[in-house]
Amino acid sequence: MSSTVPVKATKISLEIVEVLRQLDGAGVSEVSDRVGRPTSTVHDHLRTLEQEEYLVKEGDKYYISTRFLQLGDQARSRKKVFEIARPEVNNLAERTGEHANLMIEEHGLGVFLYKARGPDAVQLDTHAGMRVPLQTTALGKTIMAFRSRAEVEAILDRHGLPAVTEKTISDRKELFDALDQVRGRGYAYDDEERVKGMRCVAAPITDDDGRAIAAVSVSGPKSRMQDDRFTNGIPERILRCANVIEVNLTYS
Incomplete structure (x- = not known):
């Protein structure tokens, strides 16, 4: 038994x-x-x-x-979304000049699957394989926004809402209100919620049922993520990137 x-x-x-x-x-x-x-x-x-x-x-x-590199690379290569999203994430980083990121959810945490660094990108602690609480990032919030309420509740029951900065969402009602807003506009913001001085915009990569299987984002210093670039320019690029990845996933 x-x-x-x-x-x-x-x-x-x-x-x-x-x-x-x-x-x-x-x-x-x-x-x-x-x-x-x-x-x-x-x-x-x-x-x-x-x-x-x-x-x-x-x-x-x-x-x-370095044996863990082999294990990690093999685990990552099993994710179809990684192979298909990688060139698009590279292109997003090059065009914006900032960090472009790909995240999945695993065991209720956000896992950075891939990161591309644009020519103007600042130094960050993120790396492939890094695990973070989902609500601390735009990537994680957009994944949760396009999951069922029951699924999100189970994640919160397991991991809670740890505060990483003073701006991290640490209240359950506040989080669900934020997720409603994310669903309404189709993308999520992170305004210094994981790293002080950094902002991020993320959009979901969804399957045929509209469930988020991953998310893609652009993150940069607050001084450059301002005004129309933050509210329109970057979101438009990210939404286009996510759409291309979704189409390629469907027909690959």
Whole structure:
């Protein structure tokens, strides 16, 4: 008979990998403190992960190895939307000069599947594989706006509404009001809701039933995302980009 109880050893290994990702490398004692496990247990997991080439050791510290690149690239390549959207996202970044992004929802979180950097783009912390609460980004809000109410409620029950900046939506009623507005205009805004000083506009990529399977966006510094460019120019480009991706998905 199958069991829904997680395998403890596997769970510990994954906790350790996540801590190493967050800390960008750490020693046995530091990892032990973070995961709340005995140093002997943590040491055994670290050594096993190193022997299986999922970690590398430099001095007294362990780091995630490049083997995860292979796993991540394979996982991403399975997403049909990635292959079809990539050239359009590149084109969007080139034409706007800013960051253009592609996001999907997985396990109730927003996952950056791809990012293209335009010639004028500023430095940002986003990268392929990065996971964020959906309501903190225009991408995530536009995905939620084109999902069922029950689906969104389940996501919020699981992850809550964590505030990342003082402008992050952290109230459930406020969020659903915002999602109504997104559905009405067809795209979402992010006004310094995840990163201070940055604004973003996103549109959904939907299937034949109108359900969002991904979202595409342009993000840039507030000083450049102003007036007609923010309210009309960028949204028009993003909506065209999303439409092209949807058509290509349908007929590919």
